[in-house]
Amino acid sequence: MGFTGFDVVIPVLVVLVLLILFTGIKTVPQGYNYTVERFGRYTKTLSPGLNLIIPFIDRIGAKMNMMEQVLDVPTQEIITKDNAIVAVDGVAFYQVLNAPQAAYQVAGLQNALLNLTMTNIRTVMGSMDLDELLSNRDAINERLLRVVDEAAHPWGIKVTRVEIKDINPPANLVDSMARQMMAERDKRAQILAAEGLKQAQILEAEGRREAAFRDAEARERAAEAEAKATQVVSEAIAKGDTQALNYFVAQKYTEALTRIGSATNSKIVLMPLEASSLIGTLGGIGEIAREVFKNDGSSTPQRQAARPPLVRPGETS
Known part of the structure; x- marks a missing residue:
């Protein structure tokens, strides 16, 4: 077939x-x-x-x-605002949201996005000082993200993140920064030490002032007590009571002898003492004691001894 x-x-x-x-x-x-x-x-x-x-x-x-992609930004040298040269590299993350725009609005999407990112890195970081550049990396990333995303929007691209990976100043600049940091730390240490010394001196001065104030107050109280005692004796003398005067003189005399005898810089003390004055003073003290015991009702009557007469210097008994 x-x-x-x-x-x-x-x-x-x-x-x-x-x-x-x-x-x-x-x-x-x-x-x-x-x-x-x-x-x-x-x-x-x-x-x-x-x-x-x-x-x-x-x-x-x-x-x-249409998935999120990573774009590696190669290292490039940047001149900062204060004329320092640093080497910077980074990474960018982007995602295509509109395929026709990404395909027909730009030729060589990745190359265009890479050059856009590198250019804006130089622009943003070149407008900052070196110290600001090293300390404000988050602010740099945020600013770069905003600028690059706005520029890539007509291409149907969404830039999700731009990160600066490394900022490498020259070796001599790093050494200068290290010396500056050490000098700043030494300065702060000296300031703290000076502040501590100042505070210690202030506290010591306040302590001395408080001690002087308390000493003056104590002396004032002692003077007031002395004046009060003198007033009491004066009033007693004015009333004709000589026993208070004898007691006052004997007390001062005894205190003076105690201070002289207790001095550490004296071994032998030569004093021109008149026996009559001393006997008269002691007699005054004995008279005061007898008056006290005579007025005490609980004690038994005793024979009163005759009071020795007060002998003034230059007089005979």
Whole structure:
């Protein structure tokens, strides 16, 4: 049985139809978006899954990765505001949100984003002093993120993070900074020591002032007591009572002898004492004692001894 031309055409048509169907069926993996171009013009975007296009009329334009991606920023030298040269590198994280814009609004997406990030790093960090640059890394990252994300927005890109990894000043500048830090720490230590010495001196002066005040107060109290005693004796003398005067003189005399005898710098004391004065004073003390015992009702009557007369210096008894 021979094959006719129709028998040959049918298999060929079936194979051709299958090829056309397979050509029009497109499978998009998860995390990607494909753009479709018809005669070179963008028509639609294929989402992840099974999609159909018109064979030989539509074709896949760009396969865009919609996942968050990492862009490594190479090391570059930056001149700060105070003319210090530092080497800086970083990293940027971005994500494509609009596949057609990322595919058709910019040529070479990663290269454009890399140059944009490097340029803004030089701009932002070049406007700062070295000390501010080293101490405000979080503020630098935030400012870079805001500037780069705003510039990349027309490309359908969302910059999620920009981080400065390393800031490396020259070796001589690092040594200068270390010496400056040590000098600053020494300065703070000297200031603290001076403050401590000042406080100690203030406390010591306040202690001396308090002690002087208390000594003066004690002397004032003693003077008041002495004045009071003198007033009492004066009033007693004015009333004709000489016993208080004898007691007062004997007490002062005894205290003076006690101070002279207890002095450590004297071994022998030569004093011109008149016996009559001393006997008279002691007689006054004995008279006071007799008066006390005579007025005491509980004691038994005793023979009163005659009071020795007061002998003044220069007189004979």
